[in-house]
Amino acid sequence: MSGNGKKRAPLVAEKRYAGKPAARKKAAAPKKRKPATRRKATPKRQGPRGIIGWLMFPFRWVARLIWAFTWRIGLITALIIGGFSLYFASQMPPMEDFTDGRTRGSVTMTDFKGDIFAWRGDQFGGLIRAGTVSRHLRNAVVATEDKRFYRHFGISPRGIASAIRINMNAGRSPLSGNGGSTITQQTAKLLCLGVPFDADKWESEADYEADCRRGSLWRKAREAVFAIGMEIAYSKEEILSIYLNRAYLGAGARGFQAAAERYFSNDAATLTPAQSAMLAGLLKAPSSYAPTSNLQRAQDRAATVIRLMEEQGYLTVAEANDARANPATLSATAKANTATFFADWVMRSGPEFFTRDTTEDVIIRTTLDPEIQQKAEEALEAVFEEKVSPSSVAEAAIVVMSADGAVRAMVGGRTAANPGDFNRATQAKRQTGSAFKPFIYATALDLGMSPYDMVDDRQLCWKRRGAADWCPENYDRKFVGPVTLIDALANSRNIPAIVLSEDVGRELVSNVAQGFGFSGDLAAGPALALGVSESSLLEMTGAYAGILNGGSAVVPYGLVDLRIQGDNDSMMDSRNAGIGERVIRQDAARTLTWMMTKVVEEGSGGRARIDGWQIAGKTGTTQGARDAWFIGFTGDYVTGVWMGNDDNTPLKGVTGGTLPAEIWHETMVRVLADKTPTPLPMLAPAPPASTGILTGEGGKQLDADVQNVLNSLFGN
Structure with a gap:
């Protein structure tokens, strides 16, 4: 009950049934309007202000024009370079196809025992990979040729800028001298930008390679594009592998495996830091720095490479010091550098398609005896040093052969020869004088x-x-x-x-x-x-061998067996090629041999005598002493000596019985030193x-x- 007596409506819950009036909703608060933002008016471009503005206006205008032009041209250029690079990349063959690009083969010569003594042509040691060669070799090449190799994309703008700066500081044109090429660019050049050798277009491989090395601006641009294409197609290890196989390293060695064998008789996988540094140093100038040409120069260059390896962290201080203290040296085979004249003669006397122009890798076994060769060289050097004036320009040659014509040694001049030098033993045709009698x-x-x-x-x-x-x-x-x-x-x-x-x-x-x-x-x-007719020392010595063997003709030979590398079948066998048809009766030859011993025992050839040995021979001196000869033989060997001037001027105080006989004596004393005397096949009537x-x-x-x-x- 309420206190005021008035009736109130009962308090009931809100009913939400249909037909009932909905509850009254509270009115939503009105949304606040954002104040209208006034669009800023674009200020009108004003002209230059002040005098400085007017002065700078043309430069600003030109700069804007250049920039607008440059970025568009740059974009177009980048698209073109990218397109060509992708094209080159799509044309790249497997890496292995690029490793041996020789257009001619190699000739490896062994002595009569089978030991290698000379190489000719382009020697390729076989495929090597950057991941399997000595790490020192890999590091030496990168440190020397391209320290950013693993960070660039084929070309190095920093390297190019540095090269231009160096060239200009040296007073050269920007593109002359230092090239700033990366290993990838160098590889592109070695590949001749993918253009193969065409015998119809180039007269020789040398012309082809010269064309590949041209340094024009257009060529450099193509090289850069090809290099980028290589970076797209190959991994860094593959590019480096191609480079290690294709680089020329002097003395006919193509690739680091061939060079390791040529200079050190070693494998590329086991090269020491000192050896690796020497080989990497050859890349700058292979012929000049080749250790067979000048060992000291090669070692000095290697010291520079060792310093670079140390600075770039590839060698510790201790390793670098050890490499400097113990520089690489040539192997015994490479150091000897003997029989160059002999090797050249074998190359000329063999079949052209297997020697001078071979496209295969050929192994030739020869008649050379390296011990006799060394003794002949030492004998010639000793006589000239002791008995010939230092100012003399006289030359000499020696040939030692067996009675069947097998040439055991050949010295074609006083000084150590380079391949292709004039060989006085085979190429000089001189009057024979009394040696003809x-x-x-x-x-x-x-x-x-x-x-x-x-x-x-x-x-x-x-x-x-x-x-x-x-x-x-x-x-x-x-x-x-x-x-x-x-x-x-x-x-x-x-x-x-x-x-x-x-x-x-x-x-x-x-x-x-x-x-x-x-x-x-x-x-x-x-x-x-x-003896006014002309002949070579090789021919004369071979003719005397015919007297020793009983009167049959002799064909001097040096090639015994020729095989294609990896093939056991002989392509040529000359072991029975020396003896020819009979020329005089055997008893006549035996009697003549006996008569010729009197030349040494009682006559003009007395200086050739060797105690305990029967020696037959003959001296020869031509008109005006322009040529002096002594050719003699024991029971085992026939040895011929010639001496004269290359310009055919007279010798001074020399006859066949003097210096040539003494050279013969010095040679044969060394050759026969450890042998039992062999009697001559002679007949005293x-x-x-x-x-x-x-x-x-x-x-x-x-x-x-x-x-x-x-x-x-x-x-x-």
């Missing part, structure tokens, strides 16, 4: 004459058509009267040799000489007997009951038997 006596003995037959050594003249009579003299300008053939040969008397040649027949003497190996035209007149005397005038000429042989030959 044994072939006159060989002819006479083959006809049945006796060494005890007599020849009248007296003044004689021969008529010449259209010229004064020819009246030759002996070397001592004396005439001694009748002498035996033995004495005439031993003392190299000229008149008896001419008389004998004329009486047995000049044509027959020429035939015998050519049968023994003389290849050139022989003189047609009486002077034939005095018994003196006949009576002999005729050759006078050159037709009186009592010869024994009847000899005359009958001559009559049958010439129809008289």
Whole structure:
């Protein structure tokens, strides 16, 4: 009940049924309007203010114009470079196809034992990969050639800018000298930007490579684009692998594996820091820094590479110090640098398609004996050092061969040779002088004459058509009267040799000489007997080998066996190529050998004597002493020595019996030092009951038997 007595409406819950009036909603608060933002009016571009503004206005305008032009051109250029780079990348073959790009093969020569002594052509040691070579080699190449190799995209703007600065500071044009090329760019150049060698377009591989190395601005641009394409197509390790296989490192070595074998007889995977530094140093100038050319220069360059490796953290201080204290040296094979003349001769004498122009890798086994080669070189050096004036320009050559023509050593000049140098043993054609005389006596003995037959050594003249009579003299300008053939040969008397040649027949003497190996035209007149015809030392030594082996012709040879690398089948075998057809009877050759021992024992070749050894030989000195010869043989070897001036001027105080005989002696003393004396195959005939005397005038000429042989030959 309420206190005021008035009735109130009952308090009931709000009913939410249909039909009932909805509860009254509270009115929403009105939204606040954001104040209208007034759009700022774009200020009108005002002109330059003040004097400075007016002065700067043209420059600002030009700058805006250049910028607008530059970024558009730059964008277009980038798109073009990117497009071409992608194109090059799409054309790249597998990495392995780029590792050996040689257009010619290599020739590896071994001595008679099978040990390597020389290389020719382009040597490729086989595929190597950056991940498997010595880490020192990999680091040395990167440190030397491109320290940002693992951070750039094929070209290095910093490197290019640095190179331009260096070139300009040196007074060169910006693109001359230092190139600032990355390893990738260098690899692109080695690949000739993907252009293969075309024999129809380039005359030689050298022309092809010269074209690849051209440094024009357009070429540099193409190189950069190709390099970027390589970076797209290959990994860094693959690019470095191509570079390690393709780089030229001097001495015919293509790639670091070939260079490691050539200089150190080592494998690229096991190179030391010092060896790695030396090889990496060759990249700057392979021919100049090649250790076979100048070892000290190569070691100095390697020291620079070691410093770079240390500065870039590839070597510790201790490792760098050790590498500097123990620089790389050549292997025994590379250090010897012997038989260059011999190797060149083998290359010229072998089949061209397997030697000079081979596209295969060829292995040639030769007849060379490296010990004899070294001893011949030492002997020549010793004689010139002890007995020849330092100011002398005289040259000399030596050939040592076996009786079958197998050449064991060849020295083509006084100084160590480079491949391709003039070889005086094979290429010099010189008059033979009295060294030709044994072939006159060989002819006479083959006809049945006796060494005890007599020849009248007296003044004689021969008529010449259209010229004064020819009246030759002996070397001592004396005439001694009748002498035996033995004495005439031993003392190299000229008149008896001419008389004998004329009486047995000049044509027959020429035939015998050519049968023994003389290849050139022989003189047609009486002077034939005095050796006015020309021959090489190799031919002369081979002809004397024919006397030693019993009268059969000899073809000097150095190539024994030729094979393609990796193939066991022989492509050429010359082991039985030396001995040819018989030229004179064996007993005549044996008798001549006996006569030639008198040259050494009693005559002009006395300085060639070696105690305990039987030696046969013959001296030779040409008109005016322009050439001096001594050729002699023991039971095992035939050795020929020639001495003269390259310009054919006379020697001073030299004859075949002096310095050439001494060089022969010094050579053979060394060669025979540890050998048991081998007797010569000679025949000493018994003196006949009576002999005729050759006078050159037709009186009592010869024994009847000899005359009958001559009559049958010439129809008289």
